[in-house]
Amino acid sequence: MSYVTGLKCRECGQDYPISPLHVCETCFGPLEVAYDYAAIRKAVSPAAIEQRPHNLWRYLELLPVDAPPQIGPNSGFTPLLKVERLGAELGIRNLYIKDDTVNHPTLSYKDRVVSVAISKAREFGFKTVSCASTGNLATAVAAHAARAGLQCVIFMPEGVEAGKIVGSTIYGAQVVIIRGNYDDVNRLCSEIADKYGWAFVNINLRPYYTEGAKTFGFEVAEQLGWRLPQHIVLPTAGGTILPKVAKAFRELKEVGLISEGECRVHCAQAAGAAPVIQALHKGADLITPVKPNTIAKSIAIGNPADGFYVLRAVRESRGWGEVASDSEIIEAIKLLARTEGVFAEPAGGTTLAVTIKLLAQKRINGDETVVVSITGNGYKTLEAVGNAITQPYVIEARLREFDALFEQLNGRRSLAGAA
Numbered sequence: 001m002s003y004v005t006g007l008k009c010r011e012c013g014q015d016y017p018i019s020p021l022h023v024c025e026t027c028f029g030p031l032e033v034a035y036d037y038a039a040i041r042k043a044v045s046p047a048a049i050e051q052r053p054h055n056l057w058r059y060l061e062l063l064p065v066d067a068p069p070q071i072g073p074n075s076g077f078t079p080l081l082k083v084e085r086l087g088a089e090l091g092i093r094n095l096y097i098k099d100d101t102v103n104h105p106t107l108s109y110k111d112r113v114v115s116v117a118i119s120k121a122r123e124f125g126f127k128t129v130s131c132a133s134t135g136n137l138a139t140a141v142a143a144h145a146a147r148a149g150l151q152c153v154i155f156m157p158e159g160v161e162a163g164k165i166v167g168s169t170i171y172g173a174q175v176v177i178i179r180g181n182y183d184d185v186n187r188l189c190s191e192i193a194d195k196y197g198w199a200f201v202n203i204n205l206r207p208y209y210t211e212g213a214k215t216f217g218f219e220v221a222e223q224l225g226w227r228l229p230q231h232i233v234l235p236t237a238g239g240t241i242l243p244k245v246a247k248a249f250r251e252l253k254e255v256g257l258i259s260e261g262e263c264r265v266h267c268a269q270a271a272g273a274a275p276v277i278q279a280l281h282k283g284a285d286l287i288t289p290v291k292p293n294t295i296a297k298s299i300a301i302g303n304p305a306d307g308f309y310v311l312r313a314v315r316e317s318r319g320w321g322e323v324a325s326d327s328e329i330i331e332a333i334k335l336l337a338r339t340e341g342v343f344a345e346p347a348g349g350t351t352l353a354v355t356i357k358l359l360a361q362k363r364i365n366g367d368e369t370v371v372v373s374i375t376g377n378g379y380k381t382l383e384a385v386g387n388a389i390t391q392p393y394v395i396e397a398r399l400r401e402f403d404a405l406f407e408q409l410n411g412r413r414s415l416a417g418a419a
């Protein structure tokens with residue numbers, strides 16, 4: 001049974017029935033799914049949820065689908081890792097990463113939002129699913145569409161990483177590269193959505209898609225023993241995940257799954273695509289679009305659809321936000337890999353680099369509980385770090401060559417006791 005009561009305009013509050021609608025006809029505000037929280041409160045308990053399968057559907061009552069879905073059986077419930085070695089290096093005692101580098105099947109947080117959007121597309125009876133993507137969304141839509149038996153058309157800007165293109169075409173999706181940036185792609189896709197009647201997961205199915213991002217926040221709270229961390233640092237691209245994690249924390253209180261605690265929600269953007277941080281630092285409500293230029297391509301959005309709600313969630317939680325330059329992003333990717341054996345894509349490097357800045361600014365203290373959101377896997381973005389790593393040594397298959405190399409690298413001749 002579903003606890004969804006309908007769609008509601010986030011600005012004027014007008015109600016709409018559950019349908020593939022995303023903007024209010026009166027005020028053009030975005031629509032959001034509304035729930036009967038009082039009924040959910042009676043239906044859920046930590047003990048009941050803990051017995052469910054380890055996927056994002058364990059929070060079914062707080063997700064906008066009618067029936068138990070078949071999409072995403074292995075998506076979500078990724079590890080919340082206590083990172084002792086990184087924590088020691090930074091001076092944070094209770095440091096965690098929420099590790100969506102191992103989200104299935106496409107290794108990013110997008111498997112969450114797409115599981116929900118494609119479940120809903122099926123309920124609505126769509127035959128073709130589509131998206132405007134900076135890369136990770138493309139791979140997730142293509143993979144989940146294949147499993148759902150739906151046609152799939154993907155739109156991406158030129159310049160996305162090879163792993164994101166191969167990682168979409170392999171599933172049988174038709175991939176269209178647009179000469180332009182993500183914001184150009186998005187504009188075109190709005191027109192295509194109207195004309196072709198397809199389910200664009202992040203356009204006409206956006207109210208359902210964005211709800212899937214709440215599961216990132218639900219899991220963090222559950223994995224901390226149904227408590228909130230004192231800080232969470234999240235990357236922002238289009239502005240889905242950050243406000244939805246804040247919403248997830250509110251909902252957990254609303255339905256009685258957690259009883260107390262406040263979490264500061266901090267925003268991380270790449271310096272080359274930071275319209276939200278610029279507005280935050282100016283104290284402005286209005287977000288001025290920028291032209292993105294950063295190696296963090298998955299979060300390179302110059303005109304974020306929900307940027308305003310990111311600002312609001314950050315301010316309401318008394319959080320903050322900073323930017324990371326491309327070189328800071330690369331250093332942070334290497335730091336996480338070297339200390340914890342986790343290879344993040346640039347979005348994860350951005351969040352970690354920003355966490356380090358917030359710590360230096362004393363907005364985060366070393367004795368607080370901090371969660372760094374690692375939203376995507378570095379194996380999909382090898383281009384980003386390819387030039388910044390130690391190159392391998394190439395030798396002939398002769399022991400004498402290795403002896404010479406060993407001596408050169410370690411400054412000693414004897415192998416005895418070298419291990």
Ligand SMILES: *Cc1c(COP(=O)(O)O)cnc(C)c1O
Pocket residue numbers: 108109110136137235236237238239240241242298299345347348375376377
């Ligand atoms: C899409 C994406 C994000 C965040 O995007 P939002 O639109 O703000 O939710 C973060 N990290 C990665 C790796 C992504 O692909």
Ligand SMILES: [Zn+2]
Pocket residue numbers: 009010011012013014024025026027028029
């Ligand atoms: Zn409205």
